[in-house]
Amino acid sequence: MKEEELKKYEATLLGLQVNLSKEIKDVIRGGNDMGEIGNRDEEADETEESGIAHAEQITLKGRLHAVLDALERVKTGAYGTCLECRGVISTDVLDAAPESLYCAGCK
Numbered sequence: 001m002k003e004e005e006l007k008k009y010e011a012t013l014l015g016l017q018v019n020l021s022k023e024i025k026d027v028i029r030g031g032n033d034m035g036e037i038g039n040r041d042e043e044a045d046e047t048e049e050s051g052i053a054h055a056e057q058i059t060l061k062g063r064l065h066a067v068l069d070a071l072e073r074v075k076t077g078a079y080g081t082c083l084e085c086r087g088v089i090s091t092d093v094l095d096a097a098p099e100s101l102y103c104a105g106c107k
């Protein structure tokens with residue numbers, strides 16, 4: 001991969017890292033606020049809401065983890081190489097999801 005392309009994806013990944021960290025904080029804060037303002041009668045709803053927030057948190061944390069992994073791969077020079085076939089991951093795939101670890105064929 002060209003140096004300038006690598007820099008572009010690294011910048012995108014760093015932006016994603018910031019956004020995801022912020023979203024995770026928002027989800028955690030949202031869940032806590034709901035707990036504080038809810039009353040006893042709404043306990044069932046609260047549990048459901050925090051369950052959704054929890055699931056969202058897991059999804060976001062999973063993506064953040066993938067982004068951090070990708071940034072590590074930028075440093076080691078492995079970025080843009082498919083984990084499965086060691087082939088080059090096309091820029092189409094990376095443009096759609098810069099944290100991708102697999103090429104279009106191995107996904």
Ligand SMILES: [Zn+2]
Nearest residue numbers: 082085103106
């Ligand atoms: Zn592959």
